[in-house]
């Protein structure tokens with residue numbers, strides 16, 4: 001491709017709307033443009049990278065035995081009503097009516113559609129296993145689309161769905177897909193980590209997320225510093241701590257103290273001169289429609305995924321001020337377990353159970369209790385693990401130390417079991433002629449998010465540093481003076497020579513100053529740059545520079561093609 005003819009609108013200024021580096025660089029490098037909130041167009045350069053990721057995914061899906069299909073994006077409401085998700089799926093599901101008044105939606109995912117195909121076409125155990133995938137546009141009306149391709153409303157996803165005869169067979173398929181995912185992200189040149197993930201309402205440890213490690217990632221991962229345990233913090237179980245500093249002290253008197261305007265843990269503990277781990281905060285949440293009080297140690301954080309699972313609910317929100325007042329009799333900041341109404345469900349984190357002489361709100365404005373003790377002052381509530389794991393907590397597997405890292409979820413694999421085959425009736429006849437439910441798995445990859453994650457992980461102050469396998473071009477030839485016929489001829493020769501070897505080359509034949517060309521080459525992140533300039537006249541040499549290392553070598557013009565091919569391999 002010739003740069004002079006290539007549609008590549010780069011930007012010098014950093015666009016104000018972009019917060020994270022990948023978004024900034026995707027815009028600056030002319031790879032994408034925003035149409036509206038969460039909607040992006042891929043320009044030619046961006047599409048080249050996207051296609052490369054797609055190609056790697058296709059090759060690995062095919063290798064894993066999955067077969068490609070392409071399913072409709074518009075889906076009828078009937079199918080979603082059958083699965084129960086028409087009501088359950090939140091506002092991310094974009095629903096609309098067509099001209100005949102038929103309710104439809106834009107597919108945010110395709111379990112319903114694929115299960116519909118399988119229930120109609122699969123008869124016998126001999127037809128299984130079956131693993132189908134597609135690379136297709138999804139639409140999710142995200143509440144806060146942000147970070148460009150990371151969290152958009154319309155995005156390209158590879159989604160695969162497997163159907164097996166039983167759990168053991170699914171386990172095998174799952175392992176094959178797990179390995180395929182590792183290969184995909186390795187081949188994309190990413191530093192990633194598979195982590196145990198939340199399975200939502202299904203339960204069990206049957207899900208892994210593939211996280212690209214990056215400080216700007218939206219997900220937090222609990223990693224063990226001793227073993228290879230890694231889990232999304234949403235999921236990571238906390239081992240109950242047994243030695244709390246105040247456990248052994250004698251019981252104090254319960255005392256009501258005035259705490260005017262002191263609401264937050266920081267304000268109260270500072271005012272009373274105690275540490276945060278001696279305070280029990282009482283969070284009033286609305287679980288589905290019902291208020292629940294969740295008790296957490298002052299220095300800990302509520303894990304809403306764990307609490308939702310414990311309560312068996314699908315939605316959890318903090319109660320608003322009015323609800324808190326009506327439930328506790330006090331404004332936000334003064335709730336506590338002592339004297340709460342009998343009817344209110346109370347759940348306490350397990351680490352709260354061993355506390356003695358703790359501080360809590362007094363359920364009246366501007367007052368707290370000190371010296372509160374279980375049994376004497378307040379009856380024991382239900383205790384469970386409902387907090388977020390923190391740095392320094394013991395590893396749930398080996399008791400080593402947990403550290404927290406950030407990651408970008410680029411892929412997610414999931415053992416669905418019979419969740420969808422049951423409600424939609426995807427059955428087959430086993431060897432004994434008995435009807436059985438197909439056992440399913442599902443496997444997603446955000447294709448655009450993978451490109452963004454690669455940039456998030458590979459860049460410097462000058463621009464993108466693409467890993468070779470997903471770079472839009474492998475080589476850029478910077479022709480220093482387009483008016484110099486000798487230089488131009490050499491650049492053309494190199495251009496043609498490299499293309500003949502199957503190398504993807506961008507020839508910078510623009511009438512621009514060398515400085516501009518070098519700046520753009522760095523911004524675009526093309527792995528190798530060949531400079532055809534002064535050295536050509538002087539020594540019949542060109543320079544090859546690595547974008548990753550910045551290392552530059554000079555080679556005789558006629559050996560440049562061979563050298564480049566060598567480096568790329």
Ligand code: ATP
Nearest residue numbers: 149150151152155157409410411412444445446449
């Ligand atoms: P998240 O927790 O980030 O919202 P998810 O758990 O909803 O993701 P899945 O339903 O597992 O995502 O979708 C599979 C993959 O699709 C994700 O791993 C991610 O790479 C990608 N993906 C999901 N939502 C978006 C989005 N809004 N924009 C871009 N990619 C997305």
Ligand code: MG
Nearest residue numbers: 092140142151
């Ligand atoms: Mg989501």
